[in-house]
Amino acid sequence: MAQLTYRASVSLAIAQSMRKDQKVFFIGEDVGAAGGVFKATVGLLEEFGKERVMDAPISEQAILGAAMGAAMTGLRPIAEIMFSDFLAVCWDIVANQIAKTRYMSDGQINIPLVIRTANGGGSKFGAQHSQSLENWSMMIPGLKVVAPSCPSDVLGLMDSAVKDPDPVIFYEHKSLYAFKEEIEQTDISIPIGEANTLHEGKDITIIGLALMAQRAKEAALILRDKHDINAKVIDLRSLVPLDLQTIKKSVIETGHVLTVEENPRLCGWGAEISSLISEHCFKNLKGPVTRVTTPHVPLPSADILEDNTIPSVELIVKEVIKKLKGE
Amino acid sequence: MVDKLNDDIGEEKRLQLWEMMLKLRLVEKKAYDLFLQNLIKGTSHLALGQEAIAGAFGVALKQGDYTFCTYRGHAHTLARGSSIEGVLGELMGRQCGLMKGKGGSMHLTDVDNGVMGSYAIIGAHLTIANGTALASKYNKTNEVSVCFFGDGTTNIGAFHEALNMAKIWNLPIVFVCENNLYMEYTPIHEVTAVEHPAADRAGAYDLDKIIVDGNDADEMLRTAEKAISKAREGKGPSLIEAKTYRHSGHSRADPGKYRPDEEVKDWMENKDPIKNYRAKLLDFNINEKIISEIEEKIKDQVEKATEISMASPIPEIKEIYTDVWANGGSEWHN
Numbered sequence: 001m002a003q004l005t006y007r008a009s010v011s012l013a014i015a016q017s018m019r020k021d022q023k024v025f026f027i028g029e030d031v032g033a034a035g036g037v038f039k040a041t042v043g044l045l046e047e048f049g050k051e052r053v054m055d056a057p058i059s060e061q062a063i064l065g066a067a068m069g070a071a072m073t074g075l076r077p078i079a080e081i082m083f084s085d086f087l088a089v090c091w092d093i094v095a096n097q098i099a100k101t102r103y104m105s106d107g108q109i110n111i112p113l114v115i116r117t118a119n120g121g122g123s124k125f126g127a128q129h130s131q132s133l134e135n136w137s138m139m140i141p142g143l144k145v146v147a148p149s150c151p152s153d154v155l156g157l158m159d160s161a162v163k164d165p166d167p168v169i170f171y172e173h174k175s176l177y178a179f180k181e182e183i184e185q186t187d188i189s190i191p192i193g194e195a196n197t198l199h200e201g202k203d204i205t206i207i208g209l210a211l212m213a214q215r216a217k218e219a220a221l222i223l224r225d226k227h228d229i230n231a232k233v234i235d236l237r238s239l240v241p242l243d244l245q246t247i248k249k250s251v252i253e254t255g256h257v258l259t260v261e262e263n264p265r266l267c268g269w270g271a272e273i274s275s276l277i278s279e280h281c282f283k284n285l286k287g288p289v290t291r292v293t294t295p296h297v298p299l300p301s302a303d304i305l306e307d308n309t310i311p312s313v314e315l316i317v318k319e320v321i322k323k324l325k326g327e
Numbered sequence: 328m329v330d331k332l333n334d335d336i337g338e339e340k341r342l343q344l345w346e347m348m349l350k351l352r353l354v355e356k357k358a359y360d361l362f363l364q365n366l367i368k369g370t371s372h373l374a375l376g377q378e379a380i381a382g383a384f385g386v387a388l389k390q391g392d393y394t395f396c397t398y399r400g401h402a403h404t405l406a407r408g409s410s411i412e413g414v415l416g417e418l419m420g421r422q423c424g425l426m427k428g429k430g431g432s433m434h435l436t437d438v439d440n441g442v443m444g445s446y447a448i449i450g451a452h453l454t455i456a457n458g459t460a461l462a463s464k465y466n467k468t469n470e471v472s473v474c475f476f477g478d479g480t481t482n483i484g485a486f487h488e489a490l491n492m493a494k495i496w497n498l499p500i501v502f503v504c505e506n507n508l509y510m511e512y513t514p515i516h517e518v519t520a521v522e523h524p525a526a527d528r529a530g531a532y533d534l535d536k537i538i539v540d541g542n543d544a545d546e547m548l549r550t551a552e553k554a555i556s557k558a559r560e561g562k563g564p565s566l567i568e569a570k571t572y573r574h575s576g577h578s579r580a581d582p583g584k585y586r587p588d589e590e591v592k593d594w595m596e597n598k599d600p601i602k603n604y605r606a607k608l609l610d611f612n613i614n615e616k617i618i619s620e621i622e623e624k625i626k627d628q629v630e631k632a633t634e635i636s637m638a639s640p641i642p643e644i645k646e647i648y649t650d651v652w653a654n655g656g657s658e659w660h661n
Contacts, residue, residue, distance in 0.1 A: 064454070105426055141657065
């Protein structure tokens with residue numbers, strides 16, 4: 001039993017995958033000698049050497065292109081894009097090349113690679129280093145989208161992502177890097193596409209991802225202790241593939257749904273979930289699906305502005321009470 | 328005058344090159360005919376006039392080497408040994424096509440023959456070709472990766488990112504710029520800061536400046552073999568600028584009217600790689616009967632492949648939903 005941070009679980013997860021399979025290598029900017037700008041890859045260069053831990057130039061297209069080409073031959077690269085916002089400069093490689101090549105080639109080519117990237121707000125970095133971009137990749141056929149909310153999920157989901165025969169975008173939340181968890185066993189595997197229940201309850205279903213899943217869990221504790229509301233909190237863990245069955249099962253029980261997203265409202269993943277729920281569980285709903293999101297604005301930088309843009313625990317509590325009690 | 332005594336290429340390889348170039352020419356011509364008959368839909372980008380480049384590399388490369396080409400990639404695909412019906416069938420959207428109609432003209436892929444895809448977004452494939460080269464280095468095997476692209480590609484960022492990475496990591500790769508003088512509809516010199524769009528940038532990445540007459544098949548073969556050997560011996564990347572000209576417009580929709588008539592006439596009549604190579608074969612005293620027999624053989628192959636393609640069934644509608652994922656399907660939720 002050891003306490004592990006989310007940050008340390010990233011480097012441990014990569015190391016475990018690299019120890020198991022010689023085909024796995026790691027490429028990114030400042031990932032080797034510097035150990036990553038978030039110190040999430042410390043020790044990898046020392047253990048695996050320059051041949052398997054490659055410090056790349058600031059060339060996001062070249063990084064993902066090289067990872068893709070290597071994956072096409074059967075290697076299993078893990079590529080880092082330092083901030084998820086930088087995916088915008090290599091989106092062609094992600095959305096047009098990595099996502100579509102298997103389909104266009106009629107299955108001749110598999111692309112077993114992992115793109116891991118630091119995602120999300122909370123660090124007051126401003127609008128170009130703080131976005132939550134899971135929904136960008138969710139809407140492209142051919143990409144799997146994973147976003148762990150805790151160290152054990154980082155370990156288990158990374159193991160599956162590296163073994164997956166398809167491309168996986170692995171969104172790590174910057175505000176969770178310091179998050180700690182007691183871990184009994186580190187070499188674990190969690191299938192991609194299985195949601196996790198962070199809190200049990202039959203009054204309402206709260207659906208979150210990454211940091212928002214953790215905030216929803218905190219909100220559920222307050223709702224239970226102070227407001228006599230029992231919320232079921234579902235941490236989706238992945239948007240593609242999506243665990244619709246777990247969502248359906250809970251909605252049938254509770255009849256009330258709140259989604260909590262860190263991205264701006266328009267075309268956020270909660271809209272798709274809401275649509276699926278109305279298609280699959282319309283008769284079980286006791287009211288409309290409520291979406292808590294950031295407003296339709298770029299993320300501002302100052303403490304008070306950022307804190308009031310990203311959904312907080314208090315906001316989740318307030319929205320649930322408003323929904324169930326009309327207050 | 329040809330120097331028959333010091334012939335470094337030899338009759339066997341010359342005839343191989345002749346057969347290869349002729350195949351590329353006649354299949355492209357057939358593709359054009361099939362378009363006119365409305366049997367090929369969508370768009371196409373023909374490589375008529377540029378056959379010596381793909382042909383030379385086709386002869387010089389080995390099984391196991393990787394090639395990457397652009398949307399103007401029919402010739403480069405055939406040059407690796409893909410079947411004619413595989414190419415024409417794909418253009419026609421038939422089950423006998425290389426990707427059974429899933430990719431179309433701009434995305435020809437034939438992994439068994441080392442054709443790692445045809446890419447329709449300018450510049451992307453230079454970065455991806457680095458990846459197969461990186462894999463060869465990582466695995467300590469000796470395959471070479473070759474990436475073909477046009478002159479217009481030299482002005483997009485991915486070109487520069489890819490060259491830098493290939494150089495710093497000493498990758499076994501050959502970048503081949505086919506400079507056909509026009510970036511789609513615009514003369515390349517009007518939109519490029521340097522005279523030789525690829526070669527003048529080579530120095531920025533500590534690469535040799537290599538310019539070759541891309542319509543001289545012998546010179547092209549020598550240049551290809553040299554760069555491939557360099558890569559295979561672990562001596563790093565090369566960037567070749569091959570000067571050439573396309574006989575037709577940029578794509579199906581383009582009659583190419585922006586080019587001066589005299590210029591087109593000069594390239595078609597005086598600099599056509601196929602016409603000139605036939606004359607060169609005769610200069611080297613190769614029996615004209617052998618040359619003609621190869622011509623008849625290729626014509627026959629193209630006709631037979633066309634018949635096979637036309638007889639091949641169209642894809643089944645259920646194919647829309649296959650092969651997004653490695654499990655063969657397209658489901659995204661349980």
